[in-house]
Amino acid sequence: MTLIELPEAVTIAGQIQKELKGKRISSGVRGSSPHKFAFTGKHSNDEFAAIVREKTIGVARANGSLILVDLDPGYVLSLGCGGEHILCHTSEKTLPQKHQLLLSFQDDTHLTVTVSGWGEVRLLEQSQVASHPHLKNNQISPLDDEFTFAYFRSLLNELPENKRVSAKYFIVSEPGILGVGNGCLQDILYRAKIHPKRQMTSLSNEEGEKLYQAIKRTLKEIVKLGGRDSERDLYNKKGGYQRILHSKVVGYPCRECGTPIKKIQYLGGASYFCPSCQAEQSLI
Template sequence: MFELPEYVVLANQINKTLLGKKVHGGNLGNSPHKFVWYNRSQDEFNRLVKGKVVGEAKVRGRWLFIPLQPGYTLVFGECGGKILYHPAGKAPPKKYHLFVNFTDETFITATTQMWGAMELYEQGQELKREYIKDMQPTPLDPEFTYTYFDNLIQEAEAEKKRSVKSLLTQDQLIPGLGNAIAQDILFQARLHPRHSLSDLSSRQSKVLFDAILNTIDEIIAGGGRYDEYDLFEQKGKYVRIMDKNALKSPCPRCAGEVKKIQYLGGSCYFCLNCQR
């Protein structure tokens, strides 16, 4: 699944590659998939995108917004899989869930694994969509300061007992983070996934805050995680520290044993020795 950094990488590439292109037409794919959320019929989608010009793409959390001007926004949200650019003359992938081609005969396709939104809104209406309208500040927003983060921890903890993994991955408290990036953030912050928020010292919460921002920056700088694809179907160069491959070797920091547990809807990988 794409997380915040992969969406930023895609948006940057879209802005370098697609900005200003004129849409020839589009469709909702060749492979019906019941967990792709559409809000348009085939005909409607093709009619509405035709003749529009690609504007500057933006990201919030796990949502990518591509203006189709005038008047519309193409929205990808909560997807994994591939969003790909294809030069003129290339064959599309066998299966895809969205297709948009341009007057210069280049095109994009999107194919999701599991689920994801691929929706077209009248400009501004996307901001009223569920999950977007009430989105809290994401780590890339200017409001996401340490003061904000510290308050967020206190509010989240007052509401119910939570662990640091819950803070990072549940209830969209920090939009854009998912199970994959959370592993490396917790490694950098030297925190066990189950470490209770109520036991977090102010020093630890500052370290956690820095780990969130630094990990996001590093993944963006690497062009995404090594198990995700960018717009040109290249894998990212950011090698995850704590994932299933980490089980094969000792902890890269302290040589302690790396352990796997199932916790809060996903596998967690962490060092038994240096993550407490």
């Protein structure tokens, strides 16, 4: 499955815009294979089919790990935000047997979405987009110029002094860096040389700045390379960004210092780190 985080959402939204913009929908089938954790919004499957018919694919964009695709006129399809295969097809032969969404276009091409784990296949009216439950309008994307060090420092300064907030929690939960999940987190912390359990209030100014730079640089690099090598794009192609830390490097030497890479389970997911570069002894 493809776990969609910010770089994958940006990649796939860009591909949808390039490949599908202007195409007219001949039919839309949702829920051929009902899925408990697919967030579908308020429409029944029949209503969905009636609404999307004859609509035209418009602008596609990412917001965090969400992919928002305009269905002109008047509607928006919300995808992503979890584990999904979002694929385009030039023939019926490659259509998956199970899917939560099949859009067929008048030129006999198709788009399918298969949810694994959880994910969005939600239809919204344009006017409802602002109140989308997963849309984060109050957060600045780490890919934007407005994501400055001053902004990042303000997030740090807002942490209550007596509250223990770890680096992982700070980045993927609260306040959270828009669209960054446990996947992109690993290389960000490795590059910043910060342990996932490190208390954020104990970071020096220099470490704070290093973390800020690591967030920006890592995400920009992953976007540039079309996503992570563990995830797939609209054409079922793996991303070009080779992850530094992942399950297969556990026990192998760190590329910087040679110390074997460790794995821990922490906050509902695996964390990989170099115990030397990411200073385990800095944990208080």
